[in-house]
Amino acid sequence: MRLVAFRKRLMYQNYERINEYLHSIQADMNIEYLYIQMIQDHSSVYLFDPSSGYLTLGYKEELSERFDKLKGNERLEPTVSRTEFGWLSSAGEPVLSSDGEKCAVAFVDIDMTEIVRNTIRFTVLMVCLCILIILAAGMDISRKIKKRISRPIELLTEATHKFGNGEEGYDENNIVDLDIHTRDEIEELYHATQSMQKSIINYMDNLTRVTAEKERIGAELNVATQIQASMLPCIFPAFPDRDEMDIYATMTPAKEVGGDFYDFFMVDDRHMAIVMADVSGKGVPAALFMVIGKTLIKDHTQPGRDLGEVFTEVNNILCESNENGMFITAFEGVLDLVTGEFRYVNAGHEMPFVYRRETNTYEAYKIRAGFVLAGIEDIVYKEQKLQLNIGDKIFQYTDGVTEATDKDRQLYGMDRLDHVLNQQCLSSNPEETLKLVKADIDAFVGDNDQFDDITMLCLEYTKKMENQRLLNNC
Structure with a gap:
């Protein structure tokens, strides 16, 4: 009798340990229902059900349609359904004996509400993360654009404006000299601007000489006009x-x-x-x-x-x-x-x-x-x-x-x-x-x-x- 009692106590302890293990799995993986059933004739006997909060060892029920889908040792693919237990996604996995025969089935039910909530949470998180990435990339691109495009153009505009207003005079020493090496159209614009300013300086020099010559000729023509007029009787x-x-x-x-x-x-x-x-x-x-x-x-x-x-x-x-x-x-x-x-x-x-x-x-x-x-x-x-x-x-x-x-x-x-x-x-x-x-x-x-x-x-x-x-x- 003592031996029988000892075996029962040992079996109960083993059962409880397995049940706690399954419960920890359920908690860690956020599973709504986790249970193992053994198939006997046309009934299923509950072996483990840590989600219910009490032991259901030996509880029998009629075989459901889900068991019909388990053929041989195949697993039950996930299905979604609404029952009195909630909106669940269910899947089944055969438990094989040492002989390779199916002796039980482990079922997992996951609450779809939680899945949807997690999906939404994940989606929102991903969207926020994408927005942050886009903003960071945008700021980086903006910084690069400013460094590569906007700033050179600003410097070129400012220098050209000063040259155009003649603030520093029209001299070759005052030609726009900037550190622009963008290797694109902006650098070409910079060199074109320098070439244009050199042409303007040459033009201004020629214009100054021509103007001075024109003024000299004009003065001579005025003198010639006066001489011509003085030669005509005018009194x-x-x-x-x-x-x-x-x-x-x-x-x-x-x-x-x-x-x-x-x-x-x-x-x-x-x-x-x-x-x-x-x-x-x-x-x-x-x-x-x-x-x-x-x-x-x-x-x-x-x-x-x-x-x-x-x-x-x-x-x-x-x-x-x-x-x-x-x-x-x-x-x-x-x-x-x-x-x-x-x-x-x-x-x-x-x-x-x-x-x-x-x-x-x-x-x-x-x-x-x-x-x-x-x-x-x-x-x-x-x-x-x-x-x-x-x-x-x-x-x-x-x-x-x-x-x-x-x-x-x-x-x-x-x-x-x-x-x-x-x-x-x-x-x-x-x-x-x-x-x-x-x-x-x-x-x-x-x-x-x-x-x-x-x-x-x-x-x-x-x-x-x-x-x-x-x-x-x-």
Whole structure:
């Protein structure tokens, strides 16, 4: 009896130890139900069930459908179901004897609610972890971008801005010099910026030299303009002690030094000469050629000399020294203050307007025009004549008057000049006449630039020279 009791106690102790072991497994693995059943005929006998909290040794129940799925020694794949015990995921594993025969089945039931909760917890944890990884990666990428892209661009922008504002001057020592070695488009931009700055510095140096040269030339041109203007008679009244004539002349130069010139002078006490001319071209060469032409015409105009011979000789002299191929259109006339005879010669110049007091009209006087001066050697010029009466006038001009251009590229023209002379200048003296014509030209041109000199001269025969003056001069 004692032996039997000892065996029972030993078996109980072993059972309890196994049950505790299974309970620890259940707790460690968070298993809802863990039990082992032995199959006997059509029933199943519970051997272990630590999840119930008490021993169920020998408890029998009808075989369930789960046992039908256990064929031979195969395991029961996990299945999910809702029963009175809860929402469970169940699996079974055959327990084999030492002979390899199935003697029992171990079942495990896991609460799906806990699985789902753990899954959600794991998912949330993974999402948070991913977000942290993304943020860390983003910060690292941002730091690298700033170091590799943003910062070099900021430095390049700042340096370029300083260079563009000229804060440190335009010098090769102030070219942007940065430590940019990104080996990409930013480094290419940096080198392109350096190249551009070198080009700008070279341009600024050239511009400085050109500007200085331009200022020097401009100063010289201003001096040339002043010299040119000072060579033209500009004090009026021109002959305050003579009342036989009234004369007035103006020249409005264009922006460049031009070649227009006028002149008037007493050939002798009885004869007065007027000259109106226009040199081809602009600038200093034209001004110098103008000085030569003006001087030659005046020097060769002598009392009693034929004006055709004057222009013939002047033309030959000009042709000898005309290496630049320039030419002069010129008109010269000499008025006899006693008889009113007006001798003139024309070398390709504009036709004058003649005012007749008798008819109170201006009319373009059609004259035979010779060839320009300094064009061809040995040209023979012919002197011509017309008769002026007391109160008659001669209005002469250069092509800067008729070729004045408005904003629509329309020319002032002969018709408009004829109109202003006959509508506004009939009762005007020479000075008033020129002012009225110039005002009409200005109104026509408007804000358009003046491209040529505007030169005009008006001579009025006011009184015959008295014989007593002649006798006094003799």
